Amino acid sequence: MTFFVGENGSGKSTLLEAIAQGAGFNPEGGNRNHNFSTANTESSLHQYIRLSWLPKVTNGFFLRAESFFNFSSYIDTIAEEDRSSNVYEAYGGKSLHHQSHGESFLSLFTHRFQGRKRALYLLDEPEAALSPARQLALLRILWDHEHSGRSQFIIATHSPILLGYPHATIFNFDQAPLAPIRYEDTDHFIVTKEFLTHRERILEELFKENKD
Known part of the structure; x- marks a missing residue:
């Protein structure tokens, strides 16, 4: 279990x-079998990294919170083109668009992520649609x-709840070179605890008027 943490623009999502892409997953979300593209926004970083597995894993899923709507529409298109398929079975039995944002994320995690085969799961800000509970x-x-x-x-997140996962490795993107960081030393933990x-x-300090 590995987490990427850092401020916006620090490179977490770019590396994920x-x-x-190095694993062969669709860069807008999904796995090797999902082929759709709505915007050519991918970076070229994947051309300069090499992935290593032992054994090599080809199963898994890439979740991008920012393009999940597009992924959901893509699944609806597949279901419409082949009405005999059970494509929705892996997503809670119905269109992801017919579930609330949080419900659709949890349906994906519950039904699409299966532990029967070795798999690599890459999650980019999965907390975006999830309540604390x-x-x-x-x-x-x-x-x-x-x-x-x-x-x-491998999960890129801003959530102090998710980062609290026991014994996880956390890489801090706010320093160079990248290095592991203790949960209690992350800004996410420190700022949340202080608040x-x-x-x-x-709040008094934040909202006070500037009298200078």
């Missing part, structure tokens, strides 16, 4: 996208997968 539900899903011994997860502990003081 490059890993996805459902982030906890995702932690349980991750736990079950990890203990199956057949799944590897929850001293909310009134922080």
Whole structure:
């Protein structure tokens, strides 16, 4: 279980996208069997990295929160073109567009992610649609997968809840070169703890008028 953390623009999503492309996954989301493109926005980083597996894994999934709507539309197109298929079975039995944003994410994690085969799962800000309670539900899903011994997860996130996953490796993108960081040393943990502990003081300081 590996997490990427850092400020916006630090390169977390760019590297995750490059890993996805190196693994053969669709750069806008999905796996090797999903072929759709709505915008040519991918970086060229994947051309300069080399992935190594032992054994090599070809199963898995790449979740991009920002393009999940497009992925959901793509699945609807497949279902419309082949009405005899059970394409929705892997997504909770119905169109992802017919579920709330959070429900569709959790349906994907629950039904599409299966631990029967070795798989690589790449998640870019999976907390984007999840309430705190459902982030906890995702932690349980991750736990079950990890203990199956057949799944590897690399997750780019801003969520202090997800980052609290026990014994995970966290790489800090706010320093060069990249290096592991303790959960308690991440800005996500420090800022969240400080806000929850001293909310009134922080808000007073944040909203005070500039008298200079």
